[in-house]
């Protein structure tokens with residue numbers, strides 16, 4: 014039997030039951046749309062993360078408290094308190110350290126900041142003066158935290174542009190104004206230039222204060238969260254990593270490298286770890302989407318079974334006229350593949366629209382992934398074949414007499 | 421001999437009870453014959469027609485169609501026999517309900533693999549020959565009972581089969597339409613077609629040249 018006839022017969026049958034056809038593809042539409050949206054979103058946030066981290070510079074090393082677990086940054090913001098201001102000072106001063114250009118230790122807390130009647134929740138980051146150099150921060154106005162500020166625990170603050178617009182309104186210069194952190198007054202001495210990026214990883218939504226002030230006066234903490242190190246150049250990264258590693262082991266009285274209570278990561282390591290986190294997340298969500306596709310497929314099978322029963326007499330008549338099993342199988346398979354194919358197409362369109370909206374909302378870049386479209390189309394066609402096969406097979410096995418007799 | 425049955429039986433199992441629909445039927449029909457099959461309800465007329473039409477296979481015995489034994493043929497082969505050698509007219513539910521008269525007549529040609537232009541041409545030709553040249557695009561619900569049966573005859577005819585089988589084709593028709601239908605079949609027979617008709621009614625059987633009587637699954641007269 015020729016394909017054209019099979020196709021037109023299938024379309025006629027599907028058009029006859031418009032509502033049912035629409036409802037039966039709904040599951041596939043939702044499933045495919047969520048797959049597309051999730052993949053796009055996952056890839057977008059991955060790209061956002063790596064863009065941000067890369068923008069920090071390729072000679073940056075980050076020391077974190079806690080032992081390194083392969084490919085994990087579990088301890089990043091955790092409660093491990095093995096790193097101190099003294100460690101950072103020692104790295105800066107030690108004669109054994111030759112490959113390091115600048116060192117800064119940081120204490121980071123999310124806290125409410127108040128200016129007049131405005132307030133915002135932001136990252137209070139206690140830093141050392143070298144931080145600006147290491148993170149390649151430029152000043153929009155005023156000055157950064159100085160060594161004198163650090164030594165005498167002054168209450169001065171440098172704001173990121175996002176914090177400025179949250180507290181003082183966009184385009185204003187707040188240098189000389191006061192802000193309150195934990196009910197303590199700080200004088201604004203500078204504003205950094207925008208580093209770009211939005212959403213989860215907004216580097217502009219930040220307040221810098223001297224590390225010593227943060228430790229002693231604001232948060233009452235002796236440890237630091239991270240130590241940032243700039244190697245003299247990219248080639249010296251490994252040497253810097255080794256020098257810092259051995260110095261910290263000595264300082265912490267640890268004879269063996271395996272006992273290290275800290276980990277030193279390059280930007281690449283961090284990107285790798287973050288990517289792993291987002292991939293796991295994406296995989297998890299994709300699993301859920303896959304289940305919804307499965308449910309959609311079962312919906313298609315259900316509808317096709319009903320269709321077969323409804324058309325028992327038609328099947329019998331066709332067999333009496335000379336239709337072979339394979340003709341009947343083809344008839345119903347084509348119908349279910351048309352169903353899932355249409356569902357897949359609608360799902361791709363819907364998923365693209367959803368992902369465009371989500372990407373805009375969250376502020377990650379939109380990435381076009383040809384593979385996810387290919388995957389979605391392939392999956393929907395396969396669903397049509399897999400879940401359409403049983404009803405089609407059932408139809409083809411009807412005996413013509415039984416089928417004609419069917420009331 | 422166009423078709424010949426050799427002691428065929430058909431036994432149905434119904435809730436463990438055996439129903440003997442046919443108890444050894446042996447008959448032969450020559451090319452060009454016009455045969456009526458009569459008998460009381462339940463005597464096995466439809467069962468016999470189904471076997472002759474390759475819609476079903478006998479429990480035992482053999483059935484030769486144009487010299488070939490089709491009593492043990494595979495499902496696939498039976499489909500081919502039905503498509504190429506048999507033309508069927510049923511009592512009811514004869515047509516695909518959503519398809520036009522033309523499309524209904526075309527359908528067996530699609531399964532036969534006839535090209536698109538050729539099948540439309542042939543379908544139109546037979547529809548015109550049964551007097552439905554102006555009903556090509558009508559769907560079954562836009563046709564009278566008599567017209568539906570004429571479409572069914574056109575469809576049976578379009579593949580140019582060896583034999584046309586009609587199981588109570590006039591069962592749902594009034595006398596006038598029944599007569600019209602039988603006249604068409606008679607005309608076909610006169611132009612050389614072999615026709616077997618099952619009927620309850622004597623005036624229908626009159627059109628046939630030979631009448632076979634069945635009772636309780638056995639031929640009692642007309643061999």
Ligand SMILES: Nc1ncnc2c1ncn2[C@@H]1O[C@H](COP(=O)(O)OP(=O)(O)OP(=O)(O)O)[C@@H](O)[C@H]1O
Pocket residue numbers: 432433434439440441459460461462463464465466467468
């Ligand atoms: N699928 C089946 N299962 C069980 N018994 C069946 C089946 N088909 C037919 N029979 C039985 O076989 C016998 C012959 O049936 P058949 O349909 O051939 O009769 P018939 O002569 O065509 O009757 P009618 O004139 O009422 O159409 C009947 O007793 C019927 O009940």
Ligand SMILES: [Mg+2]
Pocket residue numbers: 465466467587
């Ligand atoms: Mg009958």
